[in-house]
Amino acid sequence: MISKITPWEVPSKIDYGKLMKEFGLESFGKLPEQFNKNMLFRRKIIFGHRDFSRIATAVENKQPFVMMTGLMPSGKFHFGHKMVAEQMIFYQKLGAKVYITVADVEAYNSRIPDMGQLRTTAIEEYLMNYAALGLDLRKCDFYFQSMRSKDGKKASAYYSLANMLARHVTFNEFKAIYGDISPGKMASSLLQASDMLHAQLPQFEGPMPVVVPVGCDQDPHLRLARDMSQRIKGFNFIQLSSTYHKFMPGLKGGKMSSSDPTSYIALTDSPEEASKKIMKYAFSGGRDSLEEHRKKGGNPDVDVSFQMLKFALEPDDDKLSAIYNNYKDGKLLSGELKQIATEKIAAFLKEHRQKMEKSRVPVQRFVEEQGF
Amino acid sequence: MISKITPWEVPSKIDYGKLMKEFGLESFGKLPEQFNKNMLFRRKIIFGHRDFSRIATAVENKQPFVMMTGLMPSGKFHFGHKMVAEQMIFYQKLGAKVYITVADVEAYNSRIPDMGQLRTTAIEEYLMNYAALGLDLRKCDFYFQSMRSKDGKKASAYYSLANMLARHVTFNEFKAIYGDISPGKMASSLLQASDMLHAQLPQFEGPMPVVVPVGCDQDPHLRLARDMSQRIKGFNFIQLSSTYHKFMPGLKGGKMSSSDPTSYIALTDSPEEASKKIMKYAFSGGRDSLEEHRKKGGNPDVDVSFQMLKFALEPDDDKLSAIYNNYKDGKLLSGELKQIATEKIAAFLKEHRQKMEKSRVPVQRFVEEQGF
Numbered sequence: 001m002i003s004k005i006t007p008w009e010v011p012s013k014i015d016y017g018k019l020m021k022e023f024g025l026e027s028f029g030k031l032p033e034q035f036n037k038n039m040l041f042r043r044k045i046i047f048g049h050r051d052f053s054r055i056a057t058a059v060e061n062k063q064p065f066v067m068m069t070g071l072m073p074s075g076k077f078h079f080g081h082k083m084v085a086e087q088m089i090f091y092q093k094l095g096a097k098v099y100i101t102v103a104d105v106e107a108y109n110s111r112i113p114d115m116g117q118l119r120t121t122a123i124e125e126y127l128m129n130y131a132a133l134g135l136d137l138r139k140c141d142f143y144f145q146s147m148r149s150k151d152g153k154k155a156s157a158y159y160s161l162a163n164m165l166a167r168h169v170t171f172n173e174f175k176a177i178y179g180d181i182s183p184g185k186m187a188s189s190l191l192q193a194s195d196m197l198h199a200q201l202p203q204f205e206g207p208m209p210v211v212v213p214v215g216c217d218q219d220p221h222l223r224l225a226r227d228m229s230q231r232i233k234g235f236n237f238i239q240l241s242s243t244y245h246k247f248m249p250g251l252k253g254g255k256m257s258s259s260d261p262t263s264y265i266a267l268t269d270s271p272e273e274a275s276k277k278i279m280k281y282a283f284s285g286g287r288d289s290l291e292e293h294r295k296k297g298g299n300p301d302v303d304v305s306f307q308m309l310k311f312a313l314e315p316d317d318d319k320l321s322a323i324y325n326n327y328k329d330g331k332l333l334s335g336e337l338k339q340i341a342t343e344k345i346a347a348f349l350k351e352h353r354q355k356m357e358k359s360r361v362p363v364q365r366f367v368e369e370q371g372f
Numbered sequence: 373m374i375s376k377i378t379p380w381e382v383p384s385k386i387d388y389g390k391l392m393k394e395f396g397l398e399s400f401g402k403l404p405e406q407f408n409k410n411m412l413f414r415r416k417i418i419f420g421h422r423d424f425s426r427i428a429t430a431v432e433n434k435q436p437f438v439m440m441t442g443l444m445p446s447g448k449f450h451f452g453h454k455m456v457a458e459q460m461i462f463y464q465k466l467g468a469k470v471y472i473t474v475a476d477v478e479a480y481n482s483r484i485p486d487m488g489q490l491r492t493t494a495i496e497e498y499l500m501n502y503a504a505l506g507l508d509l510r511k512c513d514f515y516f517q518s519m520r521s522k523d524g525k526k527a528s529a530y531y532s533l534a535n536m537l538a539r540h541v542t543f544n545e546f547k548a549i550y551g552d553i554s555p556g557k558m559a560s561s562l563l564q565a566s567d568m569l570h571a572q573l574p575q576f577e578g579p580m581p582v583v584v585p586v587g588c589d590q591d592p593h594l595r596l597a598r599d600m601s602q603r604i605k606g607f608n609f610i611q612l613s614s615t616y617h618k619f620m621p622g623l624k625g626g627k628m629s630s631s632d633p634t635s636y637i638a639l640t641d642s643p644e645e646a647s648k649k650i651m652k653y654a655f656s657g658g659r660d661s662l663e664e665h666r667k668k669g670g671n672p673d674v675d676v677s678f679q680m681l682k683f684a685l686e687p688d689d690d691k692l693s694a695i696y697n698n699y700k701d702g703k704l705l706s707g708e709l710k711q712i713a714t715e716k717i718a719a720f721l722k723e724h725r726q727k728m729e730k731s732r733v734p735v736q737r738f739v740e741e742q743g744f
Contacts, residue, residue: 105532109539113605146532150524153743159531160477160518166559167481174555183546183558187538190559233485371525 016246020048023219025244032060038090039315051241054209059094065209066199067091070101073122074112075258076266077129079312080248087213089134098140101195105145109184128363129267132355137366145191150371157203162194168231177220193225200237211241248311249304253283271346278342286334297330305341313344388618392420395591397616404432410462411687423613426581431466437581438571439463442473445494446484447630448638449501451684452620459585461506470512473567477517481556487518500735501639504727509738517563522743529575534566540603549592565597572609583613620683621676625655643718650714658706669702677713685716
């Protein structure tokens with residue numbers, strides 16, 4: 001099982017319970033009240049962690065901490081990405097300094113050798129949507145792996161950490177964690193470890209708790225960064241914390257894929273496009289006939305429309321619960337469930353489009369200030 | 373043979389003719405007049421090259437070009453290092469922009485995990501001696517692999533080039549070139565390729581001829597950088613030029629080793645220490661008895677005192693030639709040859725010590741300006 005969940009390949013059906021045991025992830029105990037207000041935590045979509053207690057403590061005691069995450073600038077910004085953005089915004093409101101890396105070097109080394117295109121996608125798709133969703137650009141450190149900072153001492157420290165980490169890992173470890181490994185992948189992994197750790201360098205925040213929220217496919221990167229961080233001397237890195245969220249299913253029930261627009265709804269899709277996609281592609285948990293559905297009920301756990309409500313669109317637990325039960329009991333039909341989802345999506349996309357328009361100028365200003 | 377000459381291991385006796393064939397190095401044809409004034413070129417201590425014609429052309433036509441070299445900040449600055457410094461100064465006077473990298477990340481990854489000590493050695497031993505020997509600090513770009521530039525765009529471009537080069541090389545190539553390879557060595561090799569190539573990035577000089585003068589043990593790095601430079605798209609790198617110099621023999625006839633002070637004379641040794649080392653350790657090409665020496669003559673080609681005169685201390689070819697012949701004919705005794713070398717060294721070291729004193733303030737100012 002472990003060998004199948006690598007950052008390069010995600011099987012479409014995952015037994016999260018089994019995975020927690022095999023990866024050695026912990027489930028959440030009692031968390032500070034603020035976490036209960038977050039839908040993803042409350043609904044256990046964020047289902048496991050490593051060393052999260054020091055983040056909970058920092059939040060409780062209002063001590064400084066960092067949230068670090070990244071994006072791979074390929075294709076459209078969709079609801080899967082939105083789930084990550086919601087976590088950025090949540091932690092930012094909790095007081096975290098938010099570090100966001102554009103993994104353009106990793107993208108270059110793995111599949112997209114056009115740095116200009118990567119830059120445009122990162123800004124036009126990701127940064128624009130982050131801002132529209134409510135990320136405060138003034139309170140985050142958004143950067144490109146290929147261009148860390150206008151400050152050369154900061155930039156040098158970030159890259160040199162990646163290069164120095166290379167001393168503290170063996171090829172056999174890379175192979176054990178990733179399976180097949182090429183020089184490009186190895187360079188990307190080291191850089192990604194620095195993405196996670198460099199906030200603690202003296203040129204940045206200094207040693208402090210850092211939480212990295214990821215999908216479980218990213219855990220190999222975490223394990224490697226955690227191991228190396230404790231071997232390298234002189235920096236006194238506090239061990240990384242991480243949380244693991246479930247994958248939002250693709251429209252057709254499998255994996256969301258940036259290269260297949262019928263597998264996701266983009267936040268820049270028009271309400272009409274989105275409705276069409278839901279009606280045409282969204283995998284249904286309903287029965288083959290109306291009669292059978294009324295009698296045996298549907299399966300909301302595999303129904304993509306329901307999952308979209310659960311992951312993103314229905315913040316009210318009671319309402320979500322009612323939909324769940326009605327569908328399971330056969331009172332709610334698949335077409336009706338799709339209708340609910342479609343309306344929610346349409347309302348969201350319409351409002352989001354306006355927010356995108358409002359974000360254009362501040363994003364442009366931010367990009368100019370940062371010198372990207 | 374090729375597999376034995378790696379950057380990590382140098383056999384003490386090298387057949388340079390054979391090596392040129394096996395590495396595919398060329399010998400020099402007619403060079404511009406200025407090169408004849410340089411002792412190392414004239415005496416064929418710099419014995420071969422790759423693609424040097426575009427450097428000769430640039431010199432002849434007064435076109436801009438770069439000379440790139442590096443230093444490993446371990447131990448004392450000795451006459452072996454001086455030979456490299458002389459080449460920096462020579463090219464600087466020819467109009468080259470001189471790039472000098474302190475390979476502190478490479479040193480960290482291979483053997484010396486103390487970045488503070490590496491920094492001190494680089495400045496106190498290397499930079500100080502460069503300046504004392506006549507390097508114009510204002511006309512060179514001296515930097516640390518761990519701290520490329522105060523300008524974050526320059527720094528990011530330098531490190532990102534190393535990371536992007538990783539896409540354009542395979543593990544099998546690393547293995548074929550270096551033999552055994554670890555993540556630390558691989559990261560160092562990629563960074564060293566960027567050392568050689570980054571002068572041609574738009575953030576630095578743009579595409580132009582670059583010459584890298586090396587000992588033949590460094591050729592694997594060159595071959596790798598040359599190959600990758602032609603595979604990576606979008607930068608239009610002009611192929612690197614390189615020259616190859618012979619190894620100055622260690623005092624005892626073998627290799628100079630930074631960890632063995634009896635194998636070299638440091639430029640900060642006192643004249644007395646230096647004399648003692650020559651008298652006690654310098655390998656002699658003389659015969660076992662005075663009688664035999666007078667009759668059969670000595671062998672200047674293996675005599676370390678003679679080699680020091682040839683590599684560094686006797687700029688006059690006629691005088692050097694007379695010493696060579698007199699020694700070979702048995703007219704000059706080994707003790708007398710040692711005496712000549714000792715006097716030359718003593719005079720040099722005395723003058724050099726004064727120049728070192730004068731360099732202290734400008735070097736300090738330079739280090740502060742650069743923000744190292």
